Amino acid sequence: MSIDYRQDKTDAMKAVVDPKQLTDKVEQLKNLEDEIAxxxxxxKKLKEQANVISQFEIPQMMKDxxxxxxKLKDGESIELxxxxxASIAKGRNESDSDFLDRKDKAFxxxxxxxxxxxxxxxxxxxxxxxEDNKALQYADLAKSNGFEPIQRxxxxxxxxxxxxxxxxxxxxxxxxxxxxIYAGNSTKIKRR
Numbered sequence: 428m429s430i431d432y433r434q435d436k437t438d439a440m441k442a443v444v445d446p447k448q449l450t451d452k453v454e455q456l457k458n459l460e461d462e463i464a465x466x467x468x469x470x471k472k473l474k475e476q477a478n479v480i481s482q483f484e485i486p487q488m489m490k491d492x493x494x495x496x497x498k499l500k501d502g503e504s505i506e507l508x509x510x511x512x513a514s515i516a517k518g519r520n521e522s523d524s525d526f527l528d529r530k531d532k533a534f535x536x537x538x539x540x541x542x543x544x545x546x547x548x549x550x551x552x553x554x555x556x557x558e559d560n561k562a563l564q565y566a567d568l569a570k571s572n573g574f575e576p577i578q579r580x581x582x583x584x585x586x587x588x589x590x591x592x593x594x595x596x597x598x599x600x601x602x603x604x605x606x607x608i609y610a611g612n613s614t615k616i617k618r619r
Contacts, residue, residue, distance in 0.1 A: 482510075487610040504617045512609040513591035513601075514584060524584045534580060540600075545586045549579045 486507050489495065496506040515533045537543050552565060573594055586608075594601045 432614050456463075459506065481614040482611050485614040506615050506617070507612040508613060508615045509592075509596075510587050510613045511592040513587045514607045516581070517589075527607055534584075536602060536605055537582070542590065545582055545590060547581045547583065549581070551579070573584065 445569070485505070489497070489505075489507055496504060498504045515530050534543075534546055537546060552569065591608055592608075593599075594598055595608075601608060
């Protein structure tokens with residue numbers, strides 16, 4: 428009796444998975460991924476269409492009719508609710524010098540107007556492997572031991588949005604050359 432290792436290996440592979448079955452499954456997966464991508468693109472397009480109707484068309488129609496709330500025959504109601512968007516006006520990327528200049532101006536404006544408490548100030552120091560004991564003594568290390576802290580100031584988007592809402596609703600200044608601000612109305616449908 429002779430042993431043919433090559434034939435045995437081929438037979439074993441056929442027993443586990445038929446290459447045709449594998450190819451079919453790969454094709455099935457590719458088709459599903461394509462369907463998912465198409466469905467997601469379709470959902471994105473539907474959301475964009477809904478936003479145009481909700482934020483522009485219906486509010487304009489209701490404004491033209493001098494109404495802010497409408498009750499329908501079926502008991503559902505439609506109401507316009509204000510919404511706000513705010514960010515520090517950005518350039519192409521965060522290393523863009525114009526963005527950094529606007530960011531500095533935005534933080535200065537917030538501090539000058541008594542709003543500096545919404546600025547988060549994070550300082551990060553990176554320690555290498557096996558430096559846990561040094562990390563526990565961070566205050567003593569910092570610059571005296573050659574570690575350079577990384578400082579990053581930020582304002583959380585939700586906090587900035589709330590500030591803009593408050594200031595706009597109270598007719599207070601919010602400089603649009605420093606902050607990217609958008610305020611509008613959105614249609615809210617209360618369903619039964």
